[in-house]
Every structure is written in structure tokens, then in C-alpha cells.
Amino acid sequence: MNLKLFIWRQKSPKHKGKMVAYQMAEISEHMSFLEMMDVLNEQLVKKNEEPVAFDHDCREGVCGSCAMHINGEPHGPGRGTTTCQLHMRKFKDGDSIYVEPWRAKAFPIIKDLVVDRSSFDRIQQAGGYISVNTSGNTIDANAIPISKENADLSVDAAACIGCGACVASCKNASAMLFVAAKVSQFALLPQGKVEAADRVKNMVKQMDEEGFGNCSNTGACEVQCPKEISLDNIARLNREYLKA
């Protein structure tokens, strides 16, 4: 198929960015979106032009690197899909496709479609862990039974890949779904109870300091989350916060 791409190009944070149009021909429907971007980049290099910078790595939907705002939606059309898992069969011959970076104050731009998501790391450094040293002398793994239901809910929350689509989809650029997923994973397990109060307070404080917006319960984040993390986690975060 033939496509027209409009891509956000910005050389560095200091430069001004703009949308640039590229005509793509003979794109196979079986290609992934990023493979289509590879084709474009190879053409640009051949023409002595700068290829489009974008983050990507595992290309199987789990590392959370890829982050493109495609036709107004984080990770493009389709639910439960990262950009790397999006295939060109979701588009039609002759389509125009608009590709932009995540837009949020707490995700400053680095180049083209690459943004700085280290604010997510700092939120987790504020308390997203259980304080246990490596020792080889912890109690036997089966000493504390954990209900299957809670273990499953915990892993559903922990499935978050930290891509930032929740922030990118939110009109307030709020990171509530991300923080909620992290808090929930530990809140649902007995190991996480001891530090629960400090954890939630410190992580929320750091989230606010990073400049993420407030949550107004629109629910766009849940819809756009490639791992389909549930809004229930935000309710759990709020409960944990009130308890603390």
C-alpha cells in the first residue's frame, strides 16, 4: 500500500520542531509499524538525510521502549497493543498517518520521537520496592501462602511496562495509572504491607514533584494502556493513600 506519513522532527530540545511529510510506497500489510519506520529510515540514510530517531528495543511489546503517538492515539489504533506490535494491516492504502512523540511536561523531548521518561524511574526510586537485602537466608518461598486471586491481581498490575502511554493519553498528563499499578503490585502482597504507608506517600509526592497532572477520572489511560492495566488500581492507590 501507499501511505503519506507526517512525522514530528525536532533536532534537539533547543531546536524548534515541525511536522514533516514523507511519501511511502509499497508497504506490506504484514509489516509492523516500526518495520515501516525502518524502511523510511533506510531511504533517508541513502538520500543523505537524517533518519527519524525513535526509542525501540524488544519489538515484542514488553520492554516499554517504543512510544509513538499515532493519529492522535498513544501506540496508534487497536487495544492492548504497543507501537511495535501494531501492524500495517490496521491501515488502508492511501491513508495519511500522523506520528508524534509523547507530549507531557514531565517527559521532555530529546530528539524527534524520543522523550525523556526518567521521571518514572525517580518515582520508583522513591519507594517502589520492598526493603530486603540479598542474603540467601530469607524464609522459604512457600512459608507465606498468598491467595491465587491476589497473586493474579498483583501480576496484572505488575505487567505495566512503564511506556508512558497513560500519561500521553491523559488530558492532564497524569501518571496516576502508572503509579497505581506500582503501588498495587506491592499492596496486594503480604510482603508489601510493612512499608505500605511510606511507599504510597513517597511515590505520590515524587509524582507531584515531577510535574505530572492530577487525575480527573476520565479513564483514557485504561483504554490506551497496551497492557490493559485496570482503573481499579487507581481506586486502590487512593485507598492506600487515604489509609496512609
Place this chain on the structure above:
Amino acid sequence: MKKLDAKIPEGPLKDKWTKHKQEINLVSPANKRNLDIIVVGTGLAGGSAAASLAELGYNVKAFAYQDSPRRAHSIAAQGGINAAKNYQNDGDSDHRLFFDTIKGGDFRSREANVYRLAEVSSSIIDQCVAQGVPFARDYGGLLDNRSFGGVLVSRTFYSKSLTGQQLLLGCYSAMNRQIARGKIKMFNRHEMLDLVVIDGKARGIIARDLVSGEIKRFAAHAVVMASGGYGNVYFLSTNAMGCNVTAAWKVHKKGAFFANPCMTQIHPTCIPRSGDYQSKLTLMSESLRNDGRIWVPKNLEDAKAIQEGTLKPTQIQENQRDYFLERKYPAYGNLVPRDIASRASKEVCDQGFGVNSTGEAVFLDFSSAIRRYGAEQAKIKGLVNPSEEEVKTLGEEIIKGKYGNLFQMYEKIVDQNPYKTPMMIYPATHYTMGGVWVDYNLMTTIPGLFCIGEANFSDHGANRLGASALMQGLADGYFVLPYTIGHHLADEIKTGKLSVDTKEFDEAEASVKEKLAFFINNQGNKTVDEYHRILGKIMWEKVGMSRNKEHLEAAIKEIQELREDFQKNVKVSGSLHEVNLELEKAGRVADFLELGELFAKDALERNESCGGHFREEYTTKEGEAKRDDENYAYVAAWEYQGTPSEAILHKEELTFNDVELKTRSYK
């Protein structure tokens, strides 16, 4: 010439590690505060090592080329992690895990290392649970297990099909705690481009800041390499796009021996290639072989019809299917080790029985399991005479619970529903057993330089068993290196603060800068990816699943020519002082072009078939791999001498005192 000493402790196998831990030197807490350690890579091995070393009190500097340590490719591991907990009471023990791993590796790994791995495996599970890793539980709230290839027990712990992710997030959370305390200084988006050796000891690295392009110097009392495997030498593999051999290859060029490069794992269950634009291959977890049955049509006409799209797999009757793994290996059936399953699939496809348009695919079919689970559920629910549809629906629910996200992943890529029609799979490069040579203390041939996880060669011999990579990465990082590095650092307490203003740092930095400038200034006519694709094709066709002398010799020549061409004609756009993905790729492919040759040379030198290394000249009458223990029971450790073709071979003889060397049989 350097002599290889694996430094294996004396004494009975099961006491070696305990005794060694008691005897090695320790560093006092007050002194640890004055010692710096660099850790390159933040996957399971690097992440767990960085966290544990920082907890002990060392000052850690950790490096990742990704934007966060949590994105390292360990995250993509799906199936699980082995541990000899024997929670299932099915006869598991440290010794059995040890034996399975040695046998699975086709008797080409070191007994003492593998036993230690089995010995610490249980602690890994305890540690991860304490960290809050949400492993799968049964209805009684206890940990659940499943089974993997090459073993007869259920010892694999898992979190859905996200085990690697959950374990890595565990390491990452442990790292975060130390980053917050200031004990780990994290350098994201930094790539190591050289090792600095001073007076024969590893003393630091040169790294490029991938955002600013700045070349930076870092000094330390010890350097730990945890930079993963080199499967991307094949261009297409299940590795992440950025996985590379650069850090490992740079230390090899600075004097670290590189061991068994030809030992590479081709994983049997990956989604087949669909076209030339393909950038990577996706793994479907081995856990699927617990319930999926692998088959091709019995008749060539049926296979042709399927290839042409005129026949559907569901239209082929049961008695017209060849469940070739069950037929050839009745004892292990679909759960034979990876190397054996891969070769068997290739064999049927080479004979024309492949089941997609390229003829390079076999079916992985869940219909039997869906019927079996469905019937069981119908019984539990008390349904009398359930319809076939009802049974199927119930069975699909169970399969969804076990493998839901894998099925979803498959459907997204292939656009077919694997609940209704069998999956199509084909082998792809997945893991490299070879790597930087290390002794029992995980130290390389350069004092002060350690290597852990997939980047080293030590524990998997010629073939790795499923769910053992996660085990090894975490064993090295949590429970082995933190002890053994102390033994080396005990001699460093008088060294004092290290400076980066030395002539060795000057030279290393100058050489890095020169190479980078060469790429930018070369102005050739071929892109980096074009070279990488050609290299991948040579490797896959001539140094892939099945190898012979003629092909290997041709491969060596072709790679040499390709490397020369690359030096003349490669084209890299952009500049040095910015985000430049083409420049990053160019450096990595340049190193793959050298490693590829050593890889083929190693395969040519090893005149036997063992594990993932299959030489067509050395087979049994039934076409199975034929090992030569008399002449090849050694680790091939290569010493760099200016070019890959001049590398010198050092042999570490493998001695087996606790297992009997036997022909591997899974029949």
C-alpha cells in the same frame, strides 16, 4: 602463553562452594565504602549484581544503553525459572537439576559451576518472593510449577508468561532502593565502547553518552560485564534490536579469552519469518510445548496443498498427521530439549513437509489439550453429555489462563486465531551459550574483569535447557559474584582512589573517538543494516542449525570479504555529538563482523556434533548428533591476536567425576 586455570576448589562436588565461600578473602565494611565497581548491563545478571554489591557497601556505577535499567532484554523471557525446590514431591533435588543441566548441555560444561548453580537455585526463589515478585500460585496459595524441555520433573516457577519481566522488575526495584541511597549511580543511555587495562588489571571503561554523544571515562577497582548474548550476529533473532556483542568483544580484544563462540541455541518455537523487511523474530515460550503438539502432514501432497493455501490444517485427519517428536522421542515427546526439537523441525521442512508459504514452518497444535481440559472441566462442573462446542469453550478458558498473552501476541503478529487453528512455528536464534571465558570465581583472563549471565560461557555447555537462563543470571548476580568479587577486591583495599587521567585512558579514548569519526566520515554507499542482513544470511545458511566443513570455510571467507567491504563502503548519517542511532548500529555491526568469523572458525575447529553445534559429518546412523569425548571434551577459549583468523586456541579440559559421560538419549 597464558595458561587457563579454572580455579575449581578441591573436595567433593557438593562441598566445593560451601568450602570455597569459607576460604575466600573478605573485605571489611569500612573498606567496601572505598571500592568502586562498574557493572555493564542491567538485565537479570547485571541488575541483581549491581543491587547486591551496593547492598554490601561497594560504590556501584551501572550502565545501560536503554533509557532505564528495567528495559534490558531479560524482560522478554516468558516461560519461567528453574529451581530444585521439589515442591511437587516428584523426585527433584540439587543433584537432579545439576545432572539435567549437564546432560542437557551435552557434557560440555564445567561440573563444579553447574552444581553450584543448582545449589543456589532455591535461594533465588526465596529471594524473589521476599522482593515481592508475584509468582503464579495454586488455589491453596502455594507456588505453582510447570515443566520444561529435557527434564522429567516440574521445577519451573513462573508469572503468567511474564516471568522475565517480573524477575527483572524485582532486580530493578532492588536497584532503585540503592539508587535512592546513592550507592548505585545509574548511567542510562550510555554504551560501553572500550575497556581500560592498567598494569594488567581492568581499571575502567570508556562509554559514549548516547544523548549528547560525549565520550566519557569511568574508573573502578573492578569491572563486571553483564552485557548479554550475541545472537544478533544472525541479524534475525529473538533478541532485542539493541542486543550486541560490543562490550564483550572489546574486552576480548583487550585480552579476555572468548569461549565456545559456536555454541548457539536455535529455539524451536518462534513465529516464522514473513518477508525481507523483517527486523526480528518473536519467540513463543517453550512452556507451550507442555500442551501443544508439534506436527506436519504425513503426505507430501497435503503439505503442498497447505503451502499453496488450498487446504486448512483442521481439515487434515488425525491419522494423516505426523507428530514427529512424539514418534521419534517417545519418552520426552514434545518436550525434548531445544536443539533436538529444532533440528527435527528443520529436517521435516527440508524434506518438503513445511506448512506455510515459505515451507519453513511446522504446526503447534492445542486442540488435543483444549479437548482434554474441556472434558475435565465439564466433569468438575457436573455437565452431563456436554456438546463438543461446550467442551471446547471450557478447554479454551483453561488454555487462555495458562498462555493467554502468548496467544494474543501470536494473533497480533500472524492475524490468525490459535485457539481455532494450530500455530505455525519455526526455529530461530535465541541464546548464546558461548561467551567470555571465566573461572570458577567468574573472573575473566583479565584480573579485575568479571563476566556474568549470558555474556559468559560457563554453565550451559553446548545447549541450554529452558528456564535456566533466568536461573543463571540471578545466581551469578545475587549469590555468586558478590562473594567471589570480594576475594579479588581484598587485594585492592590499598589501591586508593583511581584516576582517569592516565595514558591508558588517553589511549583508549583516542581509539574510540577515531573509530566513531571513521564511520561518520566514510561516506560510503551501503547502510549498516544492509551489511547486517548479508552477515545474518551467511551465518544462518552456513553457520546455522547444521554445519559442515565446506560451508564453514566458505563462511569465513565471505565474512572477511564483507568486513573489508564494510570498511570501504559503509554509510553512516548524522554527527557524533547527538542522538545517532545509525552510529550506534555501525559500531555494533562492525564487532559482529569480527565475531562472526571467530564463530565460524570455532565451529570448523570442533570436529564433533554436540548440543546446538551440529556438524553434518559427525552423526550416528539414525542422524543424531555424535559427540567425540575423546578429542573434544574441552572448552575452546580463544585469545585475540589482531584479527579473528589469527586467534589462538586454548583448551580447558573438562573432567567429569560425578557424572558418567553418556550419549544423550531422549527416546
